[in-house]
Amino acid sequence: MNVKLGKYNQLKVVKEVDFGVYLDGDDDGEILLPARYVPDGCKPDDVLNVFIYLDNEERLIATTLQPLVQVGEFACLEVAWVNEFGAFLNWGLMKDLFVPFREQKMKMQQGRKYVIHAHIDEDSYRIVGSAKVERYLSKEHPDYHQGQEVNILIWQKTDLGFKAIVENKFSGLLYQNEIFQPVETGMQLRAYVKQVREDGKIDLALQQDGVKKVEDFSEVLLKYIKDNDGFTPLNDKSAAEEIYSAFGVSKKTFKKAVGDLYKKRLIVLEEGGIRLA
Template sequence: MIELGNYNELTILRSTSVGLFLGDDDVDDLLLPAKYEPEDFEIGDKIEVFCYLDHEERPIATTLKPFIKRNSFAYLRVAEVNEIGAFMDWGLEKHLLVPYREQRNKMVAGTWEVVYCYLDEKSFRLVASSRLSKFLNNESVDFRVNEEVSLLVYRRSELGWDVVVNNLHRGLIFHSDVFQKIQVGDALQGFVKQIRPDKKLDIVLKPIGLKALEPAADQIFQALQEQGGFLKLNDSSSPEEIRSLLSMSKKTFKKAVGTLYKDKKITLEDDGIHLVVKTS
């Protein structure tokens, strides 16, 4: 069964002047236009293609890689807006429709939006929505604290940054836990800080606790090497100075520095941190 809005592995059944006709056990007339034909192929070969509806609402195949697929989220550019709705550039010839009813805020051509792509059951068309909350479900969250997750930043609020977690759940990065520049549309890796009783997810961008120490110590060590063996930071440096230079909290910085000092990799002087140069 061919799945619209997704990648399908199909068999090349026949070659014509307009392109290759592909199929599986249920379909035997899906067109892959000639401009997308592979250079070398034989009848009977398997080929992976993306399937969607063309301008005449007919199923069609392409070897192009769209920026989003069915049942997923992505940050896309609004290509145009008309009386029907907004149309997103998703990397294919036919733009992806966001009906007005599916726009959280009225979209404007040339701007970028995080949207969710799905198959509309009534029209049997692939459409997108910026009303993301209804596609995020935290009922089934099953994470461990400090578990690494994939993130897509989709909104800034008074509390912090709302993120899509593992393409399924909603999470929040509190402003107090952000030590680097982030913005809507960023695809990041993060870590589960806390799972609240109501299944809400608190997310951080760096591992917490003991797990965070080794990466932070290594980051400072690498920065020392890159800066000629010296960093103008010490225990009295402000959190803002540390965040600006190393993108970490002062608490993490102090623990990591302590680790490097105990390992005799650095010395601590009034002017800052010095890398220990080993002599043979």
């Protein structure tokens, strides 16, 4: 098959019809792009970037809509409806994404969201989803270095913290005692690699470790004080929740930044807060 099912394809327009245009799918034949998705001024020989999936009659069809997940990717999607065969998730297209019961870890419920992996079913050749995420995570050893910034999808709450999918490929973990912001399943966040363990699992943090993080936040804190008439009532005795609410950092990071600014004689520590020097 030349056309990549469940992914974007660059295909040439071969002819126009009343109900849309046909695209050149090479060995897969001509593929319809329905009229509602045809760009203005589109004509034969134009090359369009389209997503290819299957219509209700299992025929290849094109769309210019942007799906919430492509084949080979993970996403958190909401269940639109359920029947005797499985669940159907809203992935941004006219036809919902099917998750058969055998691919569900627990029976999916309408209106709830679940993290799934999209793939092509070998038996039916349909695009389906699976909530059995572990099966589709890479077994390769990640080649990340400490402090490297990565994209993560929050996948599952555990006793230790939150499991996360790193760069749509690897398994990672955020430790509960190192999380200083609201986190829940389905969130897409930026994180930092703390270490890659021998088993290939990745320990993650939502804030940078070390000097760079403190230096970056020192600048933020100094600007905040300047912008607030040279004073903030927050200090090292303030509650961690108050500090996080104001700055989105841990109390530990806040105290280090205060110490950094104090050593540089940029601030004065007072009983009721911090004042610009």
